[in-house]
Amino acid sequence: MAMKMSKISACDVADCSYNRNKECHALAITVGGPEVCACCDTYVHAAKKGGVADTIGGVGACKVDSCTFNTNLECSAPGIKVGLHQGHPDCTTFKTR
Ligand code: SF4
Structure with a gap:
């Protein structure tokens, strides 16, 4: 079965250019970066x-x-959901295996 793209139900990072009224309007984000967190x-x-x-x-x-x-x-x-964690945007849905 084809995999569906997971949607961003809310983002609290108001100063991001893709954010309008706590909604993300980037077509697709990448999660994970140089930090150890699940950052946006x-x-x-x-x-x-x-x-x-x-x-x-x-x-x-x-x-x-x-x-x-x-x-x-x-x-x-x-x-x-995405929110601020230690000053950077993180996926707050992240759950350790
Ligand atoms: S999910 Fe990431 S790209 Fe989208 S509005 Fe939030 S911080 Fe910006």
């Missing part, structure tokens, strides 16, 4: 708004293999 690697702070206004973002890829929802470096959670 797509976050960007810029004067210009990014993304597509009538689209809710999904998880295009997740590099956090230690998460129980991770299957072959893709997210299989029905949806994720």
Whole structure:
């Protein structure tokens, strides 16, 4: 069966260019980056708004293999939430295997 892209149900990171009213409008984000956390690697702070206004973002890829929802470096959670953790945006749906 084809895998469905996990949607971002809410994002509290208001200063991200892709964020409008706690919704992510990037077509697809990447989770996981240089930090040890499940950070949102797509976050960007810029004067210009990014993304597509009538689209809710999904998880295009997740590099956090230690998460129980991770299957072959893709997210299989029905949806994720993103929030601030220690000053950077993290996937708060992350759950250790
Ligand atoms: S999920 Fe990431 S890219 Fe989307 S609004 Fe939040 S911080 Fe920005």
